[in-house]
Amino acid sequence: MAHGPAKGIRRWLYTTNHKDIGSLYLWFSFAMFILGGAFAMIIRAELFQPGMQLVDPEFFNQMTTMHGLVMVFGAIMPAFVGLANWMIPMMIGAPDMALPRMNNLSFWLLPPAFLMLAATLFTEGGAPQAGWTFYAPLSTTYANPLTATIFIFAVHTMGASSIMGSINIIATILNMRAPGMSYMKMPLFVWTWLITAFLLVAVMPVLAGAVTMMLMDIHGGTSFFDAAGGGDPVLFQHVFWFFGHPEVYIIILPAFGVISQIIPTFSRKPLFGYSSMVYATASIALLSFIVWAHHMFTVGMPLAGELFFMYATMLIAVPTGVKVFNWIATMFKGSISFETPMLFSLAFLVLFTIGGFTGVMLSIAPADFQYHDSYFVVAHFHYVMVAGAVFSMSAAVYYWLPKWTGRMYSEPLAQVHFWTSFVGFNLTFFPQHFVGLAGMPRRYSDYALQFADYNMVSSCGAFLYGVSQILFLVIVILTVKGGKKTTKEKTWEGAEGLEWTVPSPAPYHTFSTPPTVK
Amino acid sequence: MFARAKQLSVLLLGSACLWGVPALAADSAGRSAENMPIGVTPVSQTVYDIHMLMFWICVVIGVLTFGALIFSLIAYRKSKGAVAANFHESTKVEIAWTVIPFIILIGMAWPATTALIEVYDSDEAELDIKVTGSQWKWSYDYIGEGVSFISNLSTPKDQIANLAAKGENYLQEVDEPLVVPVGKKIRFLVTASDVIHSWWVPDLAVKRDAIPGFTHESWALIEQPGTYRGFCAELCGKDHAFMPIVVEAVPEAEYNDWLAQKKKEAAEIRALTSKVFTLDELMTKGKEVYTKHCSTCHMENGEGVQGAFPALKGSAMATTAEGLAGHLDIVVNGNTSKGMPAWGTSLPDVELAAVITYERNAWGNGSGDDEPDEDDIVQPIDVYNFKKGE
Ligand SMILES: [Cu+2]
DSSP states (O other), X not given: OOOOOOSTHHHHHHOOOHHHHHHHHHHHHHHHHHHHHHHHHHHHHHTTSSSOOSSOHHHHHHHHHHHHHIIIIIIIHHHHHHHHHHHHHHHHTOSSOSOHHHHHHHHHTHHHHHHHHHHGGGSTTOSOOSTTTTOTTTTTTTSOHHHHHHHHHHHHHHHHHHHHHHHHHHHHHHHOOOTXXXXXXXXXXXXXXXXXXXXXXXXXXXXXXXXXXXHHHHHSOOOSSXXXXXXXXXXXXXXXXXXXXXXXXXXXXXXXXXXXXXXXXHHTSOOTTHHHHHHHHHHHHHHTTSOGGGGOTTSOOOHHHHHHHHHHHHHTHHHHHHHHHHHHHHHTTSOBOOOHHHHHHHHHHHHHHHHHHHHHHHHSHXXXXXXXXXXXXXXXXXXXXXXXXXXXXXXXXXXXXXXXXXXXXXXXXXXHHHHHHHHHHHHHHHHHHHHHHTTOBSSOSSOOGGGHHHHHHHHHHHHHHHHHHHHHHHHHHHHHHHOEEOOOSOXXXXXXXXXXXXXXXXXXXXXXXXXXXX | OHHHHHHHHHHHHHHXXXXXXXXXXXXXXXXXXXXXXXXXXXHHHHHHHXXXXXXXXXXXXXXXXXXXXHHHHHHTBGGGTOOOOOOOOOHHHHHHHHHHHHHHHHHHHHHHHHHHHHHHOOOXXXXXXXXXXXXXXXXXXXXXXXXXXXEOBOSOHHHHTTSSOOOTTTTSOBSSOEEEETTSEXXXXXXXXXXXXXXXXXXXXXXXXXXXXXXXXXXXXXXXXXXXXXXXXXXOSTTGGGXXXXXXXXXXXXXXXXXXHHHHHHHHHHHHTTOOOOHHHHHHHHHXXXXXXXXXXXXXXXXXXXXXXXXXXXXXHHHSSTTHHHXXXXXXXXXXXXXXXXXXXXXXXXXXXHHHHHXXXXXXXXXXXXXXXXXXXXXXXXXXXXXXXX
């Protein structure tokens, strides 16, 4: 049993070890983060000034589309799956994931999927250019058939990978908890992932359905989304957002989990309301199924539909508020220190809340007629996606890196990474609220002069943020290669949980005999 | 450590304040570089008020929440010797922070609901205008008046390519604006002919997705004469950023004059259908039409865009006599699912004849000698007969 990893490339190709697969996911997602980031740099460079300077509008549209697709499906989702792989078995006292071979397959589906997607850049028709939301008929009858077909197969492959990954997570959490680890004793990260995994299993097939209908419209002569053949382009949007809205919670719930681990650690005080956090997560997940059409307030739904989706969307603010208040109450009367994971978590807390505020504003349908498809929306979702998901990922990496590697990262460098990210992020996205409200639509390759100043600020911020992520890579490599050794089981004084009871670095196999949880 | 906590709090408060400032910097028409315009319709004002109400509610909640956060960060620093208490769970507190936000939300939902009902009330309009989005221009049809036209971006290509200085209304100017009367309830019937577009004029607080195969209503009652500029808000392909909207709101008398003039022009154009033109006349007119309507896709030099828009230069259809019927067909009826618009209903027969003639003779497509071949000239009457014969 106590054998180590195989040598060379075969270790990574054949591995069924949750830690290896976790690392693969994390490195893959970081590569995609850099790729998606490069696309974003091209976008921001083109938008630095009015006028077309660097690329043509078609290529610009390919960049916005690929940036969104790569970041959502290639960077953020796999990053959290990687984290789940590493941490869930260690947090619940399990020796590995429940379905280790499927685990291997679900990872190894990803590289071909993204190779296919990236390969479209080199085809005659170029990459997909209908936006990451790929509304029909722009993405079907009006798209290059080859590009669209490759894209559809890539989405199917990613979807299969996600579904397998989530089934595995559900099976692991339901069956492999150590004796005494009842549901209401599970760390919040485990809880949020359990709920996320159910969301994934529920909605990835819906996305698969949407792209299959697209495939049929392109090659099968059907007209699901083609009004000329009796179809309805808006049907696509309903199906897409029935997937797409839960998808945003799929991205943010594990981030909530991470923050709920880190804030108590550095406040040296248990989470204020554990059970209400669990219920809040579950209610957010349930609500996420009945709010999808708030992305479609301008398509001409009947009044009753608008009102329903507006009220349901506003409701989400309640459980989200519960989460934010709980985190603050956890810090209240704590004993707080400010190591890098905590800094990222605090930035998460503040910036995510700002994203939440703009979210409530967007939920107000009459006002959404002005906000919709403007840069205000771009600002809003980057506050929740970047300052939410990506910041919490950075926090998680710093938090658990010593456990993974047995080495400490450089605190000063990490704080430089934090401050440059924080400043760069806000410089990029805060002004986008302004240009959006002043009337600049999103996905514009060129813009009117009144938007010029803030776009330039935004681009400068983006370059700073981009460079800062290269620093992140350097910090991680320095840590892995030569960081100060730390063999303490508990890296952080205030940390709680089973993962902090195993040595650092965590041995290749942990909890071969299950611990007992009191 | 204290320094850091202070830094953080300054940053947080700073970003919260940033939003308050812009509201002060609006111009007389209620426009600013940072905030939503107040606009010039009753609906746009209601929407603006709701927006600001929401904004201030968020600011107040933000100040309280972030205030509590910053207080905790400063007061309970470990570096200052804070020792952690060990309390958690308090049903009372948790009920409070669930119920209070809920009540605030009801307070927000009320004005939002009444405003939405107002937005949806497009009954009893005095003027109906059909708005059609297509790649990449808007067309307007004054229903029942027999007046319709296409509105194209008029910013010169040189400005976009940074070869000329950019004008004041860069990318928000058109060749023919939508002219409407002030003080009348106007209903917009919004649709599209190819992909989805979205007709957005912030000053009117109107944003309606233009969806092929469906028509949706929206309305505006403009109270102040002026020029109101807007954009296509739904990604619609390559030139999504290059199909702006300009609405010219004028007093009613002026509007009536304009409409009469437009009707007269329409009649004149119809009369031209029976006239016979020379090659030169057709070529001059054709080049004009081509530049305005066709060059975005097929390019000025007729070479198209590889993989997207076919070259017309040297195309069999435009160079051979056998191709003529197909040429007429594709220009009149288009092939919308492949991205070629149908021009038969949006351009008058004279312009169709001119542009087809142009395409058959420009870029070396003609027979080469000075004497034009029979099949190189298309007269308006040919287009008329082609349409009738279908
Ligand atoms: Cu458009």
